[in-house]
Amino acid sequence: MTVLALSGIRGGVGTTSLVAGLGFALQTMGQRVLLLDLCPRDLLRLHCNLPLESVEGWARSERMGEGSWSDALLQVVGELYLLPRGRPETGAPTNDSWAQRLQQLQRRFDWVLLDLPPEVPGVTLAAPDLGEGIARLRVIEADAACHAVLHIEGAGEAPLLINRFDPLSQLQRDLLLLWRERLEGRLVPQVVHRDEAMAGALAWKSPLGYYAGDSLAAQDVRSLATWCMAQWGAQR
Ligand SMILES: Nc1ncnc2c1ncn2[C@@H]1O[C@H](COP(=O)(O)OP(=O)(O)O)[C@@H](O)[C@H]1O
Ligand SMILES: [Mg+2]
Numbered sequence: 001m002t003v004l005a006l007s008g009i010r011g012g013v014g015t016t017s018l019v020a021g022l023g024f025a026l027q028t029m030g031q032r033v034l035l036l037d038l039c040p041r042d043l044l045r046l047h048c049n050l051p052l053e054s055v056e057g058w059a060r061s062e063r064m065g066e067g068s069w070s071d072a073l074l075q076v077v078g079e080l081y082l083l084p085r086g087r088p089e090t091g092a093p094t095n096d097s098w099a100q101r102l103q104q105l106q107r108r109f110d111w112v113l114l115d116l117p118p119e120v121p122g123v124t125l126a127a128p129d130l131g132e133g134i135a136r137l138r139v140i141e142a143d144a145a146c147h148a149v150l151h152i153e154g155a156g157e158a159p160l161l162i163n164r165f166d167p168l169s170q171l172q173r174d175l176l177l178l179w180r181e182r183l184e185g186r187l188v189p190q191v192v193h194r195d196e197a198m199a200g201a202l203a204w205k206s207p208l209g210y211y212a213g214d215s216l217a218a219q220d221v222r223s224l225a226t227w228c229m230a231q232w233g234a235q236r
Contacts, residue, residue, distance in 0.1 A: 001106050002232045004135040006161075007116035009146050014163040015139045017198055017208065018221070019115040020047035024207035025218075025225035027080040031110040035076070037085040038098070038128050044115045045084040048076045049205045057086020064088055069101060077210065081109070099131025121153055135232045137161045137188065142172040142179070150179075155186055161224070164198075165191040190227055192220040 006022075008015040016039065023033045037044035037057065045054060058069035074082045105112060114130070136158035140146045142165055160183065166172050179187060192198075197215030201208040209218045 001102075001109055001112060002135055003102055003112045003114065003130065003133070004137065004228065004232060005114040005116050005130065006137045006139060008118040008139045009149050009160075010118050013118075013139045013141045013146070014192070014198065015118075016043050016115050017047065017202060018139060018161070018163060018192065019044060019113050021198070021201070021208035021218070021221040022225055022228070023080055023111070023113050024077075024209040025222045026111050026113075026228070027078055028209060028222075029225060029229065030079075031229075032079040032081075032108065033111045033113065034073075034081045034083060034105060034109045035113050035115070036083045037115050039085065039115050039117045041117075042085040042087055045082065046205055047202060047207055048074070048082045048084075050074075050082075050084065054084070055087045057084035060086030060088045062088075070104070076207070080207075097129045099129055102131060135228075139163050142166075142169075142175040144171070144175075147175055147178075150183075155183055159188050160186055161188040162191040164194040166194040188224065188227065190220060190223045192224065193217055 006015050006019050019035055023035045026033045035044055035048070042057060045057070046052070056072055058072045061067045061072050062069050070083075072083055072086060074084070076082050102112060116128075138156060138158040139161050140150070140163070142162055160179075162176070165176070176191070193216050195215055195217035197212035198208055198217045201211035204211045208215070208221055212218055
């Protein structure tokens with residue numbers, strides 16, 4: 001089983017949408033996939049046809065003593081499953097030790113995709129303990145804000161995945177050239193294009209490939225899934 005954590009360099013870069021889209025793409029390649037929401041916003045569920053009002057999830061089960069974290073597991077489609085975070089009514093801290101729980105999921109899934117909040121240096125947002133051997137992708141957008149963050153904070157260790165790439169934008173093309181030169185080998189070779197289908201998928205409450213399998217962004221995400229398989233290939 002491969003545990004792959006996606007986090008944005010900042011909010012709004014499309015991390016949650018990519019977790020859902022990538023999970024769906026891996027599932028169409030015959031992989032057993034779990035989407036696991038570790039973001040306090042609890043929005044991943046909205047890509048999986050859950051109602052806006054839904055409050056169920058692992059954190060709620062746990063904090064409110066309504067059962068075990070794994071009771072909140074839901075089938076999305078085929079071999080694609082979701083573990084929503086849920087919204088507990090109390091502010092008591094959750095037990096964010098996922099290392100052991102991920103062990104328990106070993107036999108059931110080939111991939112666990114984690115939706116993580118963006119990391120802000122110096123701000124300790126009770127990061128979940130994920131244990132060793134986690135693969136990571138950091139989502140960025142080719143804009144001046146992400147460029148500034150990369151410059152100030154450094155590129156970090158994880159491969160950088162460019163989302164919402166717009167080849168018509170001169171600035172984006174220039175930044176892509178600059179990053180390819182400066183961040184040699186650090187960029188994921190496949191970019192995900194800016195595509196209305198990605199925004200439509202969320203409005204439709206579906207993963208991208210389910211909503212618009214022929215769209216440009218869905219093709220990008222399928223290529224990304226192939227790259228991930230080659231990079232971290234899940235073994236049964
Ligand atoms: N490649 C893309 N093209 C167009 N819209 C996108 C793309 N990726 C994400 N979006 C849209 O951007 C918004 C923010 O995406 P989201 O996945 O919630 O970002 P994050 O999790 O990083 O905060 C959503 O409305 C989503 O549909
Ligand atoms: Mg998000």
